[in-house]
Amino acid sequence: MINKHLIYLRMKKNILFFVLTIALFGMFNPKSDVFAQDNPSLYFSKHPHAGSYNPAFMSNHKFYLYALGRISLGFRTSGFDWNDLINETPGNSDSLRMDVNGFLNKLKENNNLSSDIGLDIAGIGFKIARNYFSLGVSLNLESKFKLPLSFVDFLFNGAESGNHNLAFNDNLFNAVAYTTAYAGYAREITDRLTVGIKFKMYNGILNIHTNKAVTSFATNSKNTLYGDVDIDMSFFFGKFNVVSSSPDQTDNLEFETEDDIVESLKKIKDNKGYGLDIGAVYRLNDNMEISASVIDFGKITWKTNAVKMYTRNPDRGVKFSGIDTDYEEIKDDIGGYFNNIGDSLKDAFDLTAEDIDKYTTNIPTKVYIGYSWQFVPHLYLQALYNARFISSDFESSLSLNLALMTNFFSLSVGNTIKYTMFNPNVMLSLGNVFLGASFSSFAPKKADGLSIYMGWSLGFKNKKKPLPLKINDNPDDGSELSFLEIK
Numbered sequence: 001m002i003n004k005h006l007i008y009l010r011m012k013k014n015i016l017f018f019v020l021t022i023a024l025f026g027m028f029n030p031k032s033d034v035f036a037q038d039n040p041s042l043y044f045s046k047h048p049h050a051g052s053y054n055p056a057f058m059s060n061h062k063f064y065l066y067a068l069g070r071i072s073l074g075f076r077t078s079g080f081d082w083n084d085l086i087n088e089t090p091g092n093s094d095s096l097r098m099d100v101n102g103f104l105n106k107l108k109e110n111n112n113l114s115s116d117i118g119l120d121i122a123g124i125g126f127k128i129a130r131n132y133f134s135l136g137v138s139l140n141l142e143s144k145f146k147l148p149l150s151f152v153d154f155l156f157n158g159a160e161s162g163n164h165n166l167a168f169n170d171n172l173f174n175a176v177a178y179t180t181a182y183a184g185y186a187r188e189i190t191d192r193l194t195v196g197i198k199f200k201m202y203n204g205i206l207n208i209h210t211n212k213a214v215t216s217f218a219t220n221s222k223n224t225l226y227g228d229v230d231i232d233m234s235f236f237f238g239k240f241n242v243v244s245s246s247p248d249q250t251d252n253l254e255f256e257t258e259d260d261i262v263e264s265l266k267k268i269k270d271n272k273g274y275g276l277d278i279g280a281v282y283r284l285n286d287n288m289e290i291s292a293s294v295i296d297f298g299k300i301t302w303k304t305n306a307v308k309m310y311t312r313n314p315d316r317g318v319k320f321s322g323i324d325t326d327y328e329e330i331k332d333d334i335g336g337y338f339n340n341i342g343d344s345l346k347d348a349f350d351l352t353a354e355d356i357d358k359y360t361t362n363i364p365t366k367v368y369i370g371y372s373w374q375f376v377p378h379l380y381l382q383a384l385y386n387a388r389f390i391s392s393d394f395e396s397s398l399s400l401n402l403a404l405m406t407n408f409f410s411l412s413v414g415n416t417i418k419y420t421m422f423n424p425n426v427m428l429s430l431g432n433v434f435l436g437a438s439f440s441s442f443a444p445k446k447a448d449g450l451s452i453y454m455g456w457s458l459g460f461k462n463k464k465k466p467l468p469l470k471i472n473d474n475p476d477d478g479s480e481l482s483f484l485e486i487k
Contacts, residue, residue: 238257
């Protein structure tokens with residue numbers, strides 16, 4: 001007889017090794033910034049849209065199709081929220097204050113604010129024998145803004161901040177929107193191993209790519225602020241132009257939109273790019289599987305209304321002594337408050353713009369590593385490590401889920417480990433329709449991350465059930481366990 005305790009021991013060791021490995025990888029990477037995972041539950045589902053995260057995933061549909069099949073909306077910070085800056089005045093719950101010191105204490109040396117929108121516009125897929133084919137079109141928008149602690153401190157406290165070297169770096173602000181047309185192929189190599197690949201063609205809609213953004217502050221009688229910026233931009237609907245300039249004044253930049261929106265949309269085809277998704281799923285036994293994928297390994301060349309915005313005179317400085325932080329005085333005109341900040345920074349950076357032929361950027365690349373264990377019928381324990389590379393930044397997250405999955409109904413609940421331990425996620429599926437969310441707080445003003453996604457598909461399920469695992473009680477090779485592959 002097989003020792004059942006030995007089986008469970010090996011299962012536990014597999015799980016422990018997986019969780020510790022990915023957790024340590026995320027924690028000890030020096031450039032790691034954990035972010036809220038948008039939809040870990042969808043990754044482990046059998047919906048066709050799970051193929052967006054691993055091309056080796058085969059839907060439980062023999063044939064499927066959808067139009068406007070999935071939409072996801074999300075934002076995240078690196079741990080700060082609105083309530084850290086604007087909160088109740090101590091002893092007076094009817095009054096608000098701008099808590100600058102509390103906000104600064106919450107910030108780390110480098111802080112991020114990110115957002116993303118995804119839409120699966122249309123898709124179709126079908127299975128023939130051990131092969132799965134898919135075609136589809138999707139829309140993606142991602143953005144990321146970097147907020148250094150030194151700059152925020154200086155912005156509010158001026159010369160008193162003590163931060164005089166305020167280097168941003170090449171990731172001050174990056175944004176990209178593009179459509180993707182893809183053709184995918186997955187194959188069951190054996191009963192344990194499935195591999196997949198997607199060939200992608202991108203068309204860029206808009207892009208802002210920061211090559212350089214540096215500021216510094218000289219402590220002298222003038223309290224002078226200096227800036228040096230180099231940013232590439234491409235928008236199908238218009239561009240920045242220099243309206244007037246003189247050797248002694250800052251250039252006046254205005255964004256001029258295209259008059260004919262139809263003609264503008266046609267220009268998107270000039271922003272072309274190509275990329276790949278690759279993935280694999282390996283079935284350890286009848287109840288366990290591991291998976292891994294690399295998504296959007298590709299580039300886009302931007303030509304439509306391509307413009308370079310840069311500092312005309314990096315040695316030019318402007319006097320800057322800080323900002324009045326009394327919220328009671330500025331709350332009625334907070335828009336003008338931030339406009340004044342913008343005007344000061346505009347003068348410091350002394351920006352101008354010129355047309356360029358083209359430039360190239362990488363698509364934000366994602367890496368997924370998953371583990372799923374069905375420990376009792378219909379109940380699964382799932383772990384997902386996710387990393388994202390945008391420009392030269394690296395971000396990562398770790399999610400742990402418990403899922404109940406039947407043929408028609410499924411419910412998944414879990415948590416994403418990041419700056420705080422409480423970052424739950426949930427997804428409910430009824431047939432081919434699903435709805436999910438992840439969040440960091442039940443109070444919106446205290447949330448540092450929120451993601452909502454939903455979708456549907458129309459298809460015919462594959463009625464073929466997996467054959468049970470065969471265990472050889474008397475293996476010839478002397479090993480304790482032996483798995484017989486099903487041919």
